[in-house]
Amino acid sequence: MAKLRGVFNLQSFRQNQLEAINATLAGKDVFVLMPTGGGKSLCYQLPAICEKGATRGVTFVVSPLLALISDQVNALKAKGISTVQWTSDSGDQTSEVLRLLRSSRKPKLVYVTPEKLQLNGATKSVLAELYRSGNLARFVIDEAHCISTWGRDFREAYTGLHVLREEYPNVPIMALTATANQGSVNDIISRLKIEGCVKLVQSFNRKNLNYIVERRKGSILASMVEFIQEKHANHTGIIYCLARKTCEDVAKTLRETYGLKARHYHAQLPTSEKEEVQQQWQSGKCLIMVATIAFGMGVDKADVRFVIHHSMPKSLEGYYQETGRAGRDGLPADCLLYWAWSDANQLANMIKRGNDNQPPSPETLEHQIEGVYMVARFCMNGAQCRRTQILRYFDEDFDPRNCGKLCDNCSEGGAIITEDVSKYAKEMIRLVDDLENDNVTQAQILEVFRGSRSAGVKAKGHDRHPLYGAGQDMNAMLRDQLVAALVAESGLTLKYVLNSQGWSTIYLRVSVSDTLPSLVLLIRQM
Protein backbone atom coordinates (compact mmCIF):
# COMPACT_ATOMS: atom_id res chain seq x y z
CA MET A 1 0.00 0.00 0.00
CA ALA A 2 2.84 2.36 0.86
CA LYS A 3 4.41 1.66 -2.53
CA LEU A 4 1.06 2.20 -4.26
CA ARG A 5 0.76 5.66 -2.76
CA GLY A 6 4.40 6.66 -2.50
CA VAL A 7 5.77 5.39 -5.79
CA PHE A 8 2.77 5.12 -8.09
CA ASN A 9 0.80 7.97 -6.60
CA LEU A 10 -2.44 5.94 -6.58
CA GLN A 11 -4.93 5.71 -3.73
CA SER A 12 -6.40 2.21 -3.92
CA PHE A 13 -6.22 -0.98 -5.96
CA ARG A 14 -8.54 -1.70 -8.80
CA GLN A 15 -10.29 -5.02 -9.27
CA ASN A 16 -7.88 -8.00 -9.30
CA GLN A 17 -4.71 -5.92 -8.98
CA LEU A 18 -4.01 -6.85 -5.37
CA GLU A 19 -4.90 -10.50 -6.04
CA ALA A 20 -2.44 -10.61 -8.95
CA ILE A 21 0.28 -8.92 -6.92
CA ASN A 22 -0.13 -11.23 -3.92
CA ALA A 23 -0.20 -14.33 -6.10
CA THR A 24 3.01 -13.49 -7.95
CA LEU A 25 4.75 -12.44 -4.72
CA ALA A 26 3.80 -15.84 -3.31
CA GLY A 27 5.65 -17.42 -6.25
CA LYS A 28 2.54 -18.57 -8.13
CA ASP A 29 1.93 -18.38 -11.87
CA VAL A 30 -0.81 -15.91 -12.69
CA PHE A 31 -3.01 -15.32 -15.70
CA VAL A 32 -4.62 -11.87 -15.78
CA LEU A 33 -7.42 -11.02 -18.16
CA MET A 34 -8.33 -7.37 -17.82
CA PRO A 35 -9.96 -4.99 -20.25
CA THR A 36 -8.00 -2.29 -22.01
CA GLY A 37 -7.13 0.41 -19.53
CA GLY A 38 -7.93 -1.89 -16.59
CA GLY A 39 -4.51 -1.40 -15.01
CA LYS A 40 -2.51 -4.46 -15.99
CA SER A 41 0.90 -2.79 -15.71
CA LEU A 42 0.63 -2.25 -11.96
CA CYS A 43 0.09 -6.01 -11.45
CA TYR A 44 3.78 -6.62 -12.23
CA GLN A 45 5.39 -3.22 -11.73
CA LEU A 46 4.50 -3.05 -8.05
CA PRO A 47 5.74 -6.56 -7.15
CA ALA A 48 8.92 -5.79 -9.07
CA ILE A 49 9.84 -3.20 -6.43
CA CYS A 50 8.74 -5.23 -3.40
CA GLU A 51 11.50 -6.66 -1.24
CA LYS A 52 9.28 -9.33 0.30
CA GLY A 53 8.22 -12.30 -1.75
CA ALA A 54 8.90 -15.95 -2.48
CA THR A 55 11.30 -14.97 -5.25
CA ARG A 56 13.47 -11.88 -5.48
CA GLY A 57 15.63 -10.07 -7.97
CA VAL A 58 14.92 -8.89 -11.48
CA THR A 59 11.52 -8.97 -13.21
CA PHE A 60 11.76 -9.63 -16.95
CA VAL A 61 8.89 -8.19 -18.97
CA VAL A 62 8.26 -9.43 -22.51
CA SER A 63 6.33 -6.94 -24.61
CA PRO A 64 5.70 -7.02 -28.35
CA LEU A 65 6.14 -3.40 -29.37
CA LEU A 66 9.13 -1.13 -29.11
CA ALA A 67 6.93 1.95 -28.75
CA LEU A 68 5.08 0.36 -25.82
CA ILE A 69 8.34 -0.62 -24.19
CA SER A 70 9.88 2.84 -24.52
CA ASP A 71 6.80 4.53 -23.03
CA GLN A 72 6.71 2.17 -20.07
CA VAL A 73 10.45 2.36 -19.43
CA ASN A 74 10.38 6.16 -19.48
CA ALA A 75 7.37 6.29 -17.17
CA LEU A 76 9.04 3.92 -14.67
CA LYS A 77 12.30 5.84 -14.73
CA ALA A 78 10.36 9.02 -14.06
CA LYS A 79 9.05 7.32 -10.89
CA GLY A 80 12.60 6.56 -9.84
CA ILE A 81 12.37 2.80 -10.53
CA SER A 82 15.54 1.39 -12.03
CA THR A 83 14.43 -0.09 -15.33
CA VAL A 84 16.26 -1.01 -18.49
CA GLN A 85 15.21 -1.64 -22.04
CA TRP A 86 16.93 -4.50 -23.83
CA THR A 87 15.57 -4.48 -27.31
CA SER A 88 18.26 -3.53 -29.72
CA ASP A 89 20.84 -5.74 -31.36
CA SER A 90 23.52 -3.15 -30.78
CA GLY A 91 26.54 -4.47 -28.92
CA ASP A 92 26.70 -1.30 -26.81
CA GLN A 93 23.23 -1.74 -25.37
CA THR A 94 23.81 -5.44 -24.73
CA SER A 95 27.09 -4.95 -22.92
CA GLU A 96 25.59 -2.16 -20.80
CA VAL A 97 22.59 -4.35 -19.84
CA LEU A 98 24.85 -7.30 -19.08
CA ARG A 99 27.10 -5.12 -16.96
CA LEU A 100 24.13 -3.89 -14.95
CA LEU A 101 22.65 -7.36 -14.52
CA ARG A 102 25.96 -8.69 -13.23
CA SER A 103 26.55 -5.74 -10.91
CA SER A 104 25.36 -5.36 -7.35
CA ARG A 105 22.97 -2.59 -8.51
CA LYS A 106 20.72 -4.73 -10.62
CA PRO A 107 17.70 -3.06 -12.25
CA LYS A 108 14.27 -3.98 -10.87
CA LEU A 109 12.75 -4.45 -14.32
CA VAL A 110 14.14 -5.40 -17.71
CA TYR A 111 11.87 -4.92 -20.73
CA VAL A 112 12.60 -7.16 -23.68
CA THR A 113 11.05 -8.05 -26.99
CA PRO A 114 10.23 -11.76 -27.43
CA GLU A 115 13.00 -12.03 -30.02
CA LYS A 116 15.50 -11.00 -27.36
CA LEU A 117 14.36 -13.75 -25.05
CA GLN A 118 14.93 -16.46 -27.62
CA LEU A 119 17.39 -18.17 -25.49
CA ASN A 120 20.79 -18.08 -27.01
CA GLY A 121 24.10 -16.42 -26.44
CA ALA A 122 24.22 -13.50 -24.06
CA THR A 123 20.61 -13.66 -22.91
CA LYS A 124 20.79 -17.32 -22.04
CA SER A 125 23.98 -17.05 -20.05
CA VAL A 126 22.91 -14.00 -18.04
CA LEU A 127 19.50 -15.53 -17.27
CA ALA A 128 21.18 -18.73 -16.15
CA GLU A 129 23.51 -16.75 -13.86
CA LEU A 130 20.61 -14.82 -12.37
CA TYR A 131 18.65 -18.04 -11.90
CA ARG A 132 21.51 -19.82 -10.15
CA SER A 133 22.10 -16.90 -7.82
CA GLY A 134 18.39 -16.56 -6.96
CA ASN A 135 18.06 -13.20 -8.66
CA LEU A 136 15.35 -13.97 -11.19
CA ALA A 137 12.10 -12.78 -9.62
CA ARG A 138 9.57 -13.52 -12.37
CA PHE A 139 8.80 -13.48 -16.06
CA VAL A 140 5.95 -11.29 -17.25
CA ILE A 141 4.37 -11.87 -20.64
CA ASP A 142 2.47 -8.73 -21.59
CA GLU A 143 -0.02 -8.85 -24.48
CA ALA A 144 0.11 -12.61 -23.98
CA HIS A 145 -2.48 -13.24 -26.71
CA CYS A 146 0.37 -12.77 -29.23
CA ILE A 147 1.37 -16.36 -28.39
CA SER A 148 -1.93 -17.73 -29.60
CA THR A 149 -2.46 -18.62 -33.22
CA TRP A 150 -6.17 -18.09 -32.56
CA GLY A 151 -5.81 -14.35 -32.49
CA ARG A 152 -5.12 -11.78 -35.14
CA ASP A 153 -1.97 -10.53 -33.32
CA PHE A 154 -0.04 -13.79 -33.40
CA ARG A 155 3.74 -13.22 -33.16
CA GLU A 156 6.05 -16.04 -34.17
CA ALA A 157 8.68 -15.16 -31.56
CA TYR A 158 6.14 -15.52 -28.74
CA THR A 159 5.84 -19.25 -29.42
CA GLY A 160 9.41 -19.74 -28.18
CA LEU A 161 8.40 -18.57 -24.71
CA HIS A 162 7.50 -22.10 -23.58
CA VAL A 163 11.21 -22.55 -22.81
CA LEU A 164 10.90 -20.20 -19.85
CA ARG A 165 9.06 -22.82 -17.82
CA GLU A 166 11.30 -25.59 -19.08
CA GLU A 167 14.61 -23.85 -18.37
CA TYR A 168 13.61 -21.96 -15.21
CA PRO A 169 11.01 -24.16 -13.52
CA ASN A 170 11.06 -22.25 -10.23
CA VAL A 171 10.51 -18.79 -11.66
CA PRO A 172 6.87 -17.67 -11.56
CA ILE A 173 5.28 -16.50 -14.79
CA MET A 174 2.61 -13.83 -15.09
CA ALA A 175 0.70 -13.59 -18.39
CA LEU A 176 -1.52 -10.59 -19.09
CA THR A 177 -3.91 -9.86 -21.91
CA ALA A 178 -7.06 -7.98 -22.84
CA THR A 179 -8.22 -10.57 -25.35
CA ALA A 180 -11.13 -12.42 -23.88
CA ASN A 181 -12.02 -15.18 -26.27
CA GLN A 182 -12.12 -18.45 -24.30
CA GLY A 183 -10.25 -20.40 -26.97
CA SER A 184 -7.29 -18.04 -26.84
CA VAL A 185 -7.20 -18.03 -23.04
CA ASN A 186 -6.78 -21.82 -22.89
CA ASP A 187 -4.28 -21.68 -25.71
CA ILE A 188 -2.13 -19.07 -23.94
CA ILE A 189 -2.11 -21.03 -20.67
CA SER A 190 -1.14 -24.30 -22.31
CA ARG A 191 1.52 -22.78 -24.55
CA LEU A 192 3.21 -21.10 -21.60
CA LYS A 193 2.82 -24.31 -19.59
CA ILE A 194 1.21 -22.54 -16.64
CA GLU A 195 -1.78 -24.87 -16.32
CA GLY A 196 -2.02 -24.60 -12.54
CA CYS A 197 -1.94 -20.80 -12.55
CA VAL A 198 -4.15 -18.44 -10.55
CA LYS A 199 -6.66 -17.14 -13.10
CA LEU A 200 -7.88 -13.61 -12.61
CA VAL A 201 -10.59 -12.93 -15.10
CA GLN A 202 -12.96 -10.02 -14.93
CA SER A 203 -15.82 -8.54 -16.83
CA PHE A 204 -14.98 -6.51 -19.87
CA ASN A 205 -17.65 -4.02 -19.00
CA ARG A 206 -16.26 -0.49 -18.86
CA LYS A 207 -18.67 0.90 -16.30
CA ASN A 208 -17.77 4.55 -16.73
CA LEU A 209 -18.27 4.75 -20.49
CA ASN A 210 -21.49 6.14 -21.91
CA TYR A 211 -22.22 4.67 -25.36
CA ILE A 212 -24.26 6.67 -27.85
CA VAL A 213 -24.92 5.68 -31.46
CA GLU A 214 -26.42 8.08 -34.01
CA ARG A 215 -27.26 7.77 -37.67
CA ARG A 216 -25.32 10.26 -39.78
CA LYS A 217 -27.42 12.41 -42.05
CA GLY A 218 -25.40 14.79 -44.17
CA SER A 219 -22.49 16.56 -42.51
CA ILE A 220 -22.17 15.87 -38.83
CA LEU A 221 -19.58 18.51 -38.09
CA ALA A 222 -22.03 20.98 -36.58
CA SER A 223 -23.62 18.36 -34.34
CA MET A 224 -20.21 17.06 -33.31
CA VAL A 225 -19.04 20.54 -32.39
CA GLU A 226 -22.23 21.18 -30.43
CA PHE A 227 -21.64 17.95 -28.51
CA ILE A 228 -18.04 18.88 -27.75
CA GLN A 229 -18.82 22.46 -26.76
CA GLU A 230 -21.78 21.54 -24.58
CA LYS A 231 -20.32 18.53 -22.82
CA HIS A 232 -16.58 18.60 -23.32
CA ALA A 233 -15.30 22.11 -23.74
CA ASN A 234 -11.62 22.04 -22.70
CA HIS A 235 -11.62 18.25 -22.43
CA THR A 236 -9.27 15.86 -24.19
CA GLY A 237 -10.75 13.59 -26.84
CA ILE A 238 -10.17 11.52 -29.95
CA ILE A 239 -12.18 11.60 -33.17
CA TYR A 240 -11.68 8.49 -35.32
CA CYS A 241 -12.18 8.82 -39.08
CA LEU A 242 -11.86 6.20 -41.80
CA ALA A 243 -9.79 8.10 -44.33
CA ARG A 244 -6.61 10.12 -43.92
CA LYS A 245 -8.02 12.99 -45.94
CA THR A 246 -11.10 13.12 -43.69
CA CYS A 247 -8.84 13.44 -40.64
CA GLU A 248 -7.04 16.39 -42.21
CA ASP A 249 -10.28 18.09 -43.29
CA VAL A 250 -12.11 17.58 -40.00
CA ALA A 251 -9.16 18.81 -37.90
CA LYS A 252 -8.76 21.87 -40.13
CA THR A 253 -12.44 22.78 -39.90
CA LEU A 254 -12.51 22.27 -36.14
CA ARG A 255 -9.54 24.62 -35.83
CA GLU A 256 -10.33 27.24 -38.41
CA THR A 257 -14.12 27.43 -38.28
CA TYR A 258 -14.79 26.55 -34.67
CA GLY A 259 -11.56 27.58 -32.93
CA LEU A 260 -11.02 24.16 -31.32
CA LYS A 261 -7.55 22.83 -30.51
CA ALA A 262 -7.52 19.94 -32.96
CA ARG A 263 -4.73 18.18 -34.88
CA HIS A 264 -4.75 15.25 -37.27
CA TYR A 265 -2.78 11.98 -37.13
CA HIS A 266 -2.48 9.11 -39.59
CA ALA A 267 -0.01 6.52 -40.82
CA GLN A 268 1.31 8.67 -43.66
CA LEU A 269 2.63 11.47 -41.43
CA PRO A 270 6.41 11.60 -41.13
CA THR A 271 7.62 10.04 -37.87
CA SER A 272 8.80 13.39 -36.48
CA GLU A 273 5.37 14.93 -37.05
CA LYS A 274 3.63 11.94 -35.50
CA GLU A 275 5.76 12.32 -32.39
CA GLU A 276 5.20 16.06 -32.27
CA VAL A 277 1.40 15.77 -32.60
CA GLN A 278 1.22 12.98 -30.04
CA GLN A 279 3.37 14.97 -27.64
CA GLN A 280 1.13 18.03 -28.03
CA TRP A 281 -1.94 15.94 -27.33
CA GLN A 282 -0.34 14.11 -24.43
CA SER A 283 0.66 17.39 -22.81
CA GLY A 284 -2.75 19.00 -23.36
CA LYS A 285 -1.59 21.69 -25.82
CA CYS A 286 -3.76 20.01 -28.42
CA LEU A 287 -7.05 18.71 -27.04
CA ILE A 288 -8.64 16.83 -29.90
CA MET A 289 -6.80 14.23 -31.92
CA VAL A 290 -8.52 13.57 -35.24
CA ALA A 291 -7.04 10.27 -36.33
CA THR A 292 -7.30 7.04 -38.21
CA ILE A 293 -6.96 3.85 -36.19
CA ALA A 294 -3.19 4.17 -36.72
CA PHE A 295 -3.42 6.24 -33.55
CA GLY A 296 -3.97 4.40 -30.31
CA MET A 297 -1.86 1.31 -29.71
CA GLY A 298 0.01 2.01 -26.50
CA VAL A 299 -1.61 5.39 -25.94
CA ASP A 300 -1.98 5.87 -22.23
CA LYS A 301 -3.65 9.16 -21.45
CA ALA A 302 -5.82 8.70 -18.43
CA ASP A 303 -8.17 11.67 -18.83
CA VAL A 304 -9.59 11.18 -22.34
CA ARG A 305 -13.20 12.32 -21.81
CA PHE A 306 -14.65 11.49 -25.20
CA VAL A 307 -14.07 9.26 -28.21
CA ILE A 308 -16.10 10.06 -31.30
CA HIS A 309 -16.36 7.76 -34.30
CA HIS A 310 -16.95 9.97 -37.30
CA SER A 311 -17.97 6.80 -39.14
CA MET A 312 -18.48 3.14 -38.52
CA PRO A 313 -15.56 1.17 -37.07
CA LYS A 314 -14.31 -1.93 -38.86
CA SER A 315 -15.28 -4.46 -36.21
CA LEU A 316 -16.83 -4.64 -32.77
CA GLU A 317 -13.47 -5.60 -31.35
CA GLY A 318 -11.94 -2.48 -32.89
CA TYR A 319 -14.82 -0.39 -31.55
CA TYR A 320 -14.28 -1.76 -28.06
CA GLN A 321 -10.56 -1.01 -28.18
CA GLU A 322 -10.97 2.46 -29.66
CA THR A 323 -13.67 3.51 -27.21
CA GLY A 324 -11.60 1.85 -24.48
CA ARG A 325 -9.10 4.69 -24.74
CA ALA A 326 -11.65 6.95 -23.08
CA GLY A 327 -11.97 7.20 -19.31
CA ARG A 328 -8.92 5.17 -18.34
CA ASP A 329 -8.91 7.11 -15.06
CA GLY A 330 -12.28 5.55 -14.21
CA LEU A 331 -14.18 8.86 -14.43
CA PRO A 332 -17.18 9.27 -16.75
CA ALA A 333 -16.47 9.53 -20.47
CA ASP A 334 -18.62 9.59 -23.60
CA CYS A 335 -18.32 7.39 -26.68
CA LEU A 336 -20.32 8.74 -29.58
CA LEU A 337 -20.58 6.80 -32.81
CA TYR A 338 -21.97 8.25 -36.05
CA TRP A 339 -22.75 5.80 -38.82
CA ALA A 340 -24.35 5.53 -42.24
CA TRP A 341 -24.98 2.57 -44.51
CA SER A 342 -22.46 3.95 -46.97
CA ASP A 343 -19.72 3.43 -44.33
CA ALA A 344 -20.21 -0.33 -44.59
CA ASN A 345 -19.52 -0.17 -48.32
CA GLN A 346 -16.52 2.08 -47.85
CA LEU A 347 -15.11 -0.27 -45.20
CA ALA A 348 -15.79 -3.30 -47.35
CA ASN A 349 -13.89 -1.61 -50.17
CA MET A 350 -10.96 -0.79 -47.88
CA ILE A 351 -10.83 -4.36 -46.63
CA LYS A 352 -11.00 -5.64 -50.20
CA ARG A 353 -7.98 -3.56 -51.20
CA GLY A 354 -6.06 -4.94 -48.23
CA ASN A 355 -3.01 -3.55 -46.48
CA ASP A 356 -0.33 -2.09 -48.73
CA ASN A 357 -2.41 -3.26 -51.67
CA GLN A 358 -2.02 -6.89 -50.60
CA PRO A 359 -5.55 -8.22 -51.02
CA PRO A 360 -6.63 -10.49 -48.16
CA SER A 361 -7.32 -14.19 -48.68
CA PRO A 362 -10.96 -15.04 -49.50
CA GLU A 363 -11.54 -16.43 -45.97
CA THR A 364 -10.09 -13.33 -44.29
CA LEU A 365 -12.12 -11.12 -46.59
CA GLU A 366 -15.33 -12.94 -45.76
CA HIS A 367 -14.58 -12.90 -42.04
CA GLN A 368 -13.78 -9.19 -42.05
CA ILE A 369 -16.81 -8.25 -44.12
CA GLU A 370 -18.99 -10.18 -41.69
CA GLY A 371 -17.30 -8.13 -38.98
CA VAL A 372 -18.37 -4.91 -40.70
CA TYR A 373 -21.95 -6.12 -40.96
CA MET A 374 -21.90 -7.06 -37.29
CA VAL A 375 -21.06 -3.43 -36.57
CA ALA A 376 -23.89 -2.40 -38.89
CA ARG A 377 -26.25 -4.64 -36.90
CA PHE A 378 -24.99 -3.13 -33.68
CA CYS A 379 -25.55 0.41 -34.97
CA MET A 380 -29.06 -0.40 -36.12
CA ASN A 381 -30.06 -2.29 -33.02
CA GLY A 382 -31.73 0.62 -31.30
CA ALA A 383 -33.42 -1.62 -28.77
CA GLN A 384 -30.93 -3.69 -26.85
CA CYS A 385 -28.44 -2.40 -24.26
CA ARG A 386 -25.22 -1.43 -26.05
CA ARG A 387 -23.12 -3.12 -23.36
CA THR A 388 -25.03 -6.38 -23.76
CA GLN A 389 -24.41 -6.20 -27.50
CA ILE A 390 -20.70 -5.37 -27.25
CA LEU A 391 -19.92 -7.84 -24.47
CA ARG A 392 -21.72 -10.69 -26.23
CA TYR A 393 -19.00 -10.38 -28.81
CA PHE A 394 -16.51 -11.27 -26.04
CA ASP A 395 -18.61 -14.27 -24.96
CA GLU A 396 -19.87 -12.37 -21.93
CA ASP A 397 -23.51 -12.37 -20.86
CA PHE A 398 -24.20 -8.88 -19.60
CA ASP A 399 -27.42 -8.17 -17.74
CA PRO A 400 -28.74 -4.86 -19.12
CA ARG A 401 -30.10 -3.97 -15.68
CA ASN A 402 -26.47 -3.34 -14.70
CA CYS A 403 -25.94 -0.78 -17.44
CA GLY A 404 -27.07 2.07 -15.23
CA LYS A 405 -28.73 3.76 -18.21
CA LEU A 406 -25.29 4.57 -19.53
CA CYS A 407 -26.11 3.87 -23.13
CA ASP A 408 -28.51 5.47 -25.58
CA ASN A 409 -30.76 2.42 -25.70
CA CYS A 410 -31.09 1.93 -21.94
CA SER A 411 -31.71 5.61 -21.32
CA GLU A 412 -34.36 5.73 -24.05
CA GLY A 413 -37.17 3.89 -22.21
CA GLY A 414 -40.08 2.05 -23.84
CA ALA A 415 -40.65 -1.69 -24.10
CA ILE A 416 -38.49 -3.95 -26.22
CA ILE A 417 -40.32 -6.49 -28.33
CA THR A 418 -39.14 -9.27 -30.58
CA GLU A 419 -40.21 -9.36 -34.18
CA ASP A 420 -40.07 -12.61 -36.07
CA VAL A 421 -38.91 -11.60 -39.56
CA SER A 422 -38.29 -15.12 -40.90
CA LYS A 423 -40.96 -14.69 -43.60
CA TYR A 424 -39.36 -11.44 -44.81
CA ALA A 425 -35.90 -13.01 -44.68
CA LYS A 426 -37.01 -15.78 -47.04
CA GLU A 427 -38.63 -13.27 -49.38
CA MET A 428 -35.55 -11.07 -49.39
CA ILE A 429 -33.35 -14.02 -50.25
CA ARG A 430 -35.66 -15.06 -53.06
CA LEU A 431 -35.71 -11.53 -54.40
CA VAL A 432 -31.91 -11.31 -54.44
CA ASP A 433 -31.74 -14.74 -56.05
CA ASP A 434 -34.15 -13.73 -58.83
CA LEU A 435 -32.52 -10.35 -59.53
CA GLU A 436 -28.94 -11.59 -59.28
CA ASN A 437 -28.33 -11.42 -63.01
CA ASP A 438 -29.22 -7.72 -63.00
CA ASN A 439 -26.39 -7.01 -60.54
CA VAL A 440 -28.33 -5.26 -57.80
CA THR A 441 -26.73 -3.31 -55.00
CA GLN A 442 -28.03 -3.35 -51.47
CA ALA A 443 -29.65 0.08 -51.90
CA GLN A 444 -31.42 -1.08 -55.08
CA ILE A 445 -32.71 -4.28 -53.50
CA LEU A 446 -34.09 -2.32 -50.58
CA GLU A 447 -35.91 -0.02 -53.03
CA VAL A 448 -37.59 -2.96 -54.72
CA PHE A 449 -38.39 -4.59 -51.39
CA ARG A 450 -40.09 -1.51 -50.02
CA GLY A 451 -41.98 -0.93 -53.30
CA SER A 452 -40.34 2.33 -54.37
CA ARG A 453 -41.75 4.03 -57.45
CA SER A 454 -38.32 5.40 -58.44
CA ALA A 455 -37.37 5.61 -62.12
CA GLY A 456 -34.46 3.20 -61.56
CA VAL A 457 -36.73 0.46 -60.26
CA LYS A 458 -39.17 0.90 -63.14
CA ALA A 459 -36.46 1.10 -65.81
CA LYS A 460 -35.25 -2.39 -64.88
CA GLY A 461 -38.80 -3.71 -64.71
CA HIS A 462 -38.30 -4.69 -61.05
CA ASP A 463 -41.71 -3.27 -60.16
CA ARG A 464 -43.24 -6.24 -61.98
CA HIS A 465 -41.50 -8.81 -59.77
CA PRO A 466 -43.99 -10.70 -57.55
CA LEU A 467 -42.02 -9.70 -54.45
CA TYR A 468 -41.93 -6.01 -55.37
CA GLY A 469 -43.11 -4.21 -52.21
CA ALA A 470 -42.98 -7.40 -50.09
CA GLY A 471 -41.37 -5.42 -47.25
CA GLN A 472 -43.57 -2.36 -47.44
CA ASP A 473 -45.15 -2.91 -44.00
CA MET A 474 -41.77 -3.01 -42.29
CA ASN A 475 -40.27 0.24 -41.12
CA ALA A 476 -37.08 1.36 -42.83
CA MET A 477 -34.84 0.54 -39.88
CA LEU A 478 -36.19 -3.00 -39.65
CA ARG A 479 -35.57 -3.53 -43.37
CA ASP A 480 -31.97 -2.33 -42.91
CA GLN A 481 -31.54 -4.59 -39.91
CA LEU A 482 -32.84 -7.51 -41.92
CA VAL A 483 -30.17 -7.07 -44.62
CA ALA A 484 -27.39 -6.53 -42.07
CA ALA A 485 -28.41 -9.68 -40.19
CA LEU A 486 -28.53 -11.76 -43.37
CA VAL A 487 -25.03 -10.66 -44.40
CA ALA A 488 -23.53 -10.86 -40.88
CA GLU A 489 -24.94 -14.29 -40.19
CA SER A 490 -26.14 -16.28 -43.16
CA GLY A 491 -28.34 -15.96 -46.19
CA LEU A 492 -26.70 -13.18 -48.18
CA THR A 493 -23.18 -12.36 -49.19
CA LEU A 494 -21.45 -9.62 -51.16
CA LYS A 495 -19.89 -9.72 -54.57
CA TYR A 496 -17.33 -7.17 -55.74
CA VAL A 497 -17.02 -5.93 -59.30
CA LEU A 498 -14.07 -3.67 -59.98
CA ASN A 499 -14.68 -0.50 -61.95
CA SER A 500 -12.10 1.39 -64.02
CA GLN A 501 -11.05 3.64 -61.08
CA GLY A 502 -10.16 0.62 -58.99
CA TRP A 503 -13.22 0.88 -56.72
CA SER A 504 -15.50 -2.07 -56.34
CA THR A 505 -19.23 -1.89 -56.73
CA ILE A 506 -20.73 -4.23 -54.20
CA TYR A 507 -23.64 -6.42 -55.24
CA LEU A 508 -25.74 -8.69 -53.08
CA ARG A 509 -25.71 -12.42 -53.72
CA VAL A 510 -27.40 -15.37 -52.07
CA SER A 511 -25.18 -17.60 -49.95
CA VAL A 512 -27.72 -19.99 -48.43
CA SER A 513 -31.11 -20.33 -50.03
CA ASP A 514 -32.78 -23.37 -48.51
CA THR A 515 -31.57 -23.85 -44.92
CA LEU A 516 -32.16 -20.40 -43.50
CA PRO A 517 -32.92 -20.54 -39.77
CA SER A 518 -35.66 -18.40 -38.34
CA LEU A 519 -34.72 -14.78 -37.80
CA VAL A 520 -35.88 -12.66 -34.90
CA LEU A 521 -35.02 -8.97 -34.48
CA LEU A 522 -35.44 -6.76 -31.44
CA ILE A 523 -37.27 -3.46 -31.73
CA ARG A 524 -38.27 -0.75 -29.33
CA GLN A 525 -41.92 0.08 -28.88
CA MET A 526 -42.36 3.67 -27.83
Ligand SMILES: Nc1ncnc2c1ncn2[C@@H]1O[C@H](COP(=O)(O)OP(=O)(O)OP(=O)(O)O)[C@@H](O)[C@H]1O
Ligand atom coordinates in the same frame (compact mmCIF):
# COMPACT_ATOMS: atom_id res chain seq x y z
N1 LIG B 1 -5.24 1.34 -8.88
C1 LIG B 1 -5.36 2.33 -9.76
N2 LIG B 1 -5.99 3.48 -9.43
C2 LIG B 1 -6.13 4.49 -10.32
N3 LIG B 1 -5.64 4.46 -11.58
C3 LIG B 1 -4.99 3.34 -11.97
C4 LIG B 1 -4.82 2.22 -11.08
N4 LIG B 1 -4.15 1.26 -11.76
C5 LIG B 1 -3.91 1.75 -12.99
N5 LIG B 1 -4.41 2.99 -13.12
C6 LIG B 1 -4.37 3.87 -14.32
O1 LIG B 1 -5.13 3.25 -15.35
C7 LIG B 1 -4.56 3.53 -16.62
C8 LIG B 1 -4.39 2.23 -17.40
O2 LIG B 1 -3.41 1.43 -16.80
P1 LIG B 1 -2.53 0.43 -17.69
O3 LIG B 1 -1.78 1.18 -18.74
O4 LIG B 1 -1.77 -0.45 -16.80
O5 LIG B 1 -3.70 -0.38 -18.40
P2 LIG B 1 -3.64 -1.67 -19.26
O6 LIG B 1 -4.58 -2.62 -18.61
O7 LIG B 1 -2.23 -2.11 -19.45
O8 LIG B 1 -4.27 -1.16 -20.60
P3 LIG B 1 -3.87 -1.55 -22.12
O9 LIG B 1 -4.44 -2.91 -22.36
O10 LIG B 1 -4.55 -0.50 -22.91
O11 LIG B 1 -2.39 -1.47 -22.21
C9 LIG B 1 -3.24 4.24 -16.36
O12 LIG B 1 -3.44 5.60 -16.60
C10 LIG B 1 -2.96 3.95 -14.89
O13 LIG B 1 -2.23 4.97 -14.27
